[in-house]
Amino acid sequence: MAQNEPPAKKGQVQTTSPEMQTEVPPIGVTPPQVLAQEAADGHRGAAWRLMHWIMENDPRAVEAVSSLDDDRLAKYFLEFIALGTWAGKPFVVPKSLRTPYARMQLRTLFQPGAGIDSARAERVLLDALKDRHTSVRENAINILGLLGCTRAVPALVEELHDPQLTIRLQAAKALGRIRSAEAVPALLKELKEADEPLNSQVFIALVQIGPRATPALIEASKSPSSWMRWHCMRALGEIQDERAIPTLVQALLDNDHAVAWIAAKGLVNFGKDAIGPLLNLLTRVETSPWLAETAAYVLYEISMRYTRLKPYLEPVEQAIHGVASRIATPYAARKALSCLIADHVIAG
Structure with a gap:
């Protein structure tokens, strides 16, 4: 079994800086299947060892992730990508797991056939849209867009009204990637009220949706608002x-x-x-x-x-x-x- 970190004493604050941990502790010989289950149970020692094998592109690790019937593992992967914690606890990991490349590789696990079961990935990501942490919601939205998850469109449309601008931007970007005509009316509505950064992202999304957006853009081009007409003409010209x-x-x-x-x-x-x-x-x-x-x-x-x-x-x-x-x-x-x-x- 993988060894876990010794528990901190009551009232003790962990002060070890991630930058100070430059050497990789022993990886051990615990099978990835066991590491995956222990990681799902919240054990951080097992989690970083499992991620080490994933970074090494070890097929046994990917198989362990895909075969584990437990939503918690996918949830904790998303938490680590977004916050750097595991099961809500501080998580000091080797330097190789603190890079943008590592986060990208872990996001890949949510892609079909890459690790996490597709139905589980969608379920966990959609549930994460309710998370109190902005970064978790941002990353969930981003991955849903990369997945092209059409079932997420209604939820992403709701995210266009989130108080956080970064969430609204990610929602518009994801809707563009999904290319669903269902999202077009909501995106057009944002053009009436949005500020410049969101306007730019909404425009990109409409162009990405392409010909599916044409009928709604033509209708919106009759608006009494010259602002709306300008954006519609610009999008129609780009969609061609x-x-x-x-x-x-x-x-x-x-x-x-x-x-x-x-x-x-x-x-x-x-x-x-x-x-x-x-x-x-x-x-x-x-x-x-x-x-x-x-x-x-x-x-x-x-x-x-x-x-x-x-x-x-x-x-x-x-x-x-x-x-x-x-x-x-x-x-x-x-x-x-x-x-x-x-x-x-x-x-x-």
Whole structure:
């Protein structure tokens, strides 16, 4: 059996600094199966010896972890990753177990087939979202995101309202990794109220969710809030789902210039697929100064990327910048559109 640390005397405070412990105590010959059970029972001596074998990539240690039917071991691994304690007690371990690499390797145990049973991992991680320690909740959220755990989405959505900003940031990051459309309405709601760091993380999450977020983003782009419309246009441009092209084209007419410009930048990402809808718009509406700027920008950028389009689009750009642009632009756009379709450059 693995030897445990001698109990501290009543009232005695442990003062040994982890940095002072540079030598690894004897590992012993206790089988990993026994170490795993003792570690689950809260014995710190067994815990660090088991982790030593895990760091050594010993398959017996991984097998011991995977075969033990006890949630406590997974719970204590998470506690050690987050707090450096074991079963709620101070835990002085060898230097090799105090590194970011060691914590990363222990997080890997929660991955499917890597050690901890998947159902147990999810159960322990979801339960950890109620833990009083912020660091434990942060790490649980992080691992749930890495697992792509769709069953965690409702709980992670709730974490978007946690008083701690770090928890809200981790929740948004995890929801992006999971890529569930179920999370999109909650993420969009955060855009209305969040501060800058959370806004940035919510935006990244929406882009990661990708085309699944497109319908909700298109709907939210009708918001009376220019702040919301700007973020929606930016996300739609990054996701590059063709269903968003009509919305982005229409946004070139937005009464907020910032929204119109971010829509124009997004349209450039669609390349020649954006040309037909844009030229159609120019044939139907009056070319205001704002529309002239944004439309000319899109036409120029796309023609630079697709040189075959330049002979068709250059006359439209010239019409937009001409003295009679309001009259000349619709005519030039209509002619360019007809020629592009006739030459089978774009679909009719």
